Amino acid sequence: MQPIARLLEIMAKLRSPEGCPWDREQNHQSIKAQLIEECYELVEAIETNDSALMKEELGDVLLHVVFHCQLGREDGVFDFNSVAEGICEKLVRRHPHVFGTETLGTSQEVLVAWQELKKKEKPERDSVLAGVPKPLPALMRGQEIQKKAARVGFDWSSPQPVLAKVYEELGEVEDAIAKNEGVEEEIGDLFFAAVNLARHHGIDAEFACRRAVDKFEKRFRLVEKGYQDRGENMEKASLEEMDRHWEIAKKAVSSQG
Numbered sequence: 001m002q003p004i005a006r007l008l009e010i011m012a013k014l015r016s017p018e019g020c021p022w023d024r025e026q027n028h029q030s031i032k033a034q035l036i037e038e039c040y041e042l043v044e045a046i047e048t049n050d051s052a053l054m055k056e057e058l059g060d061v062l063l064h065v066v067f068h069c070q071l072g073r074e075d076g077v078f079d080f081n082s083v084a085e086g087i088c089e090k091l092v093r094r095h096p097h098v099f100g101t102e103t104l105g106t107s108q109e110v111l112v113a114w115q116e117l118k119k120k121e122k123p124e125r126d127s128v129l130a131g132v133p134k135p136l137p138a139l140m141r142g143q144e145i146q147k148k149a150a151r152v153g154f155d156w157s158s159p160q161p162v163l164a165k166v167y168e169e170l171g172e173v174e175d176a177i178a179k180n181e182g183v184e185e186e187i188g189d190l191f192f193a194a195v196n197l198a199r200h201h202g203i204d205a206e207f208a209c210r211r212a213v214d215k216f217e218k219r220f221r222l223v224e225k226g227y228q229d230r231g232e233n234m235e236k237a238s239l240e241e242m243d244r245h246w247e248i249a250k251k252a253v254s255s256q257g
Contacts, residue, residue, distance in 0.1 A: 007062070008080055011070045028071055035064040036135075093117065115151070128152050140206040142195040159200040162193070169193045215253065222249035 001009070014023040042057035066080060073079035094117050097104035104110050118131075125131060128151065132144045149155065156162050169190040176186040198205040223245045227234040234242070 004080075007066055008070075011063075011066045015070055015074065026067070026071075028068060031064065031067060035061070035068075038064055093121075137206055139191070139195055139209055142192050143199050143205050146196055146199055156200070159197065162197045162200050166190070166193045166197055219246060219249040219253050222252055 014020045017024075038057065038060040042054065042061055045053040045057045065083075069078065069080040069083055072083075092099045094114055096102040097110065097113070102113070104113055119125075122131070129145055129148050132141055132148065134141070136144065146155070169186065169192075173183070173186045173190050176183045195205040198208055223242060224234060226245055226249075227237065
């Protein structure tokens with residue numbers, strides 16, 4: 001039996017009356033969060049260039065695809081084969097330069113043609129901003145919204161005015177804090193402006209923020225370990241003392257690359 005056929009059979013068995021009680025209780029809503037988690041675990045494996053872990057995490061993502069397909073089959077709305085056929089048709093349809101007679105010589109030409117084909121396929125979308133999923137992480141969603149707006153010319157032509165906008169938003173945050181009014185909204189605007197600045201420099205805002213969080217965690221753990229190694233209670237240390245150890249940790253992390 002081919003592996004995909006075996007996987008489909010296993011999932012059908014798990015969902016059968018003789019299968020697993022937990023699997024039988026699940027639905028599309030109950031397992032959606034796990035799918036997101038598995039996708040992020042796959043991204044982490046990709047970022048660490050761990051091929052063995054990547055293989056495992058791809059399997060976990062595939063499991064969720066098969067799980068949702070089994071649920072769809074039980075509801076009589078779709079199954080694995082119809083899902084696979086759908087994506088096959090879409091790939092052929094959206095690559096006329098490969099499977100048809102069109103000629104597209106650059107990646108940019110391909111992207112433009114792809115967007116035009118998407119418009120024709122989804123005439124129900126009433127805005128150039130449509131199609132960006134709301135559940136996306138905020139920084140990622142913000143960047144995708146900005147990209148779509150930029151495609152119709154709603155964008156600055158260089159990073160300089162974007163940086164000025166960041167400073168402007170920061171000033172509005174300061175004013176809001178001074179007035180104790182609208183602080184959340186102004187900080188949100190500051191984040192959005194920072195995302196725009198990242199986009200103009202070709203930086204993925206979501207991953208840049210994640211790297212910053214990872215860097216903070218690595219430095220903090222070094223400070224924490226130092227206190228543990230010395231047999232000292234970090235919670236009793238002053239901020240000034242912790243800051244001195246923080247500076248040492250910064251240098252250590254930087255030297256590690």
